[in-house]
Amino acid sequence: MTEERITETEGPAGETHTTHTIITDREEPRRSGGGAGWMILMVLVIVAVAGFFLFSNMSDSEVAKNNAVAEAANQVGDAAQNVGDAVKDATDPAK
Numbered sequence: 851m852t853e854e855r856i857t858e859t860e861g862p863a864g865e866t867h868t869t870h871t872i873i874t875d876r877e878e879p880r881r882s883g884g885g886a887g888w889m890i891l892m893v894l895v896i897v898a899v900a901g902f903f904l905f906s907n908m909s910d911s912e913v914a915k916n917n918a919v920a921e922a923a924n925q926v927g928d929a930a931q932n933v934g935d936a937v938k939d940a941t942d943p944a945k
Contacts, residue, residue: 852872852873852874852875853872853873853874853875854870854871854872854873855870855871855872855873856868856869856870856871857869857871
């Protein structure tokens with residue numbers, strides 16, 4: 851619906867000013883984002899999944915490193931035990 855309002859004002863010297871105002875009541879059509887919101891959501895999901903796998907693999911490699919160090923320490927301990935047994939056997943006069 852369109853409405854036109856005309857306002858006339860008269861100044862102190864007798865001059866007349868006319869103002870025309872047009873009012874339109876029309877509903878604006880709804881605009882869609884064009885899928886940009888979905889695209890941003892998908893990128894965020896992909897980044898979150900990639901970050902999860904990256905950090906989980908980093909912690910797995912840290913555990914593997916710790917296990918390797920512990921295994922090496924055990925092997926050094928076993929080797930020292932073997933050397934100690936060999937020295938004991940070599941110095942034992944009964945054999």
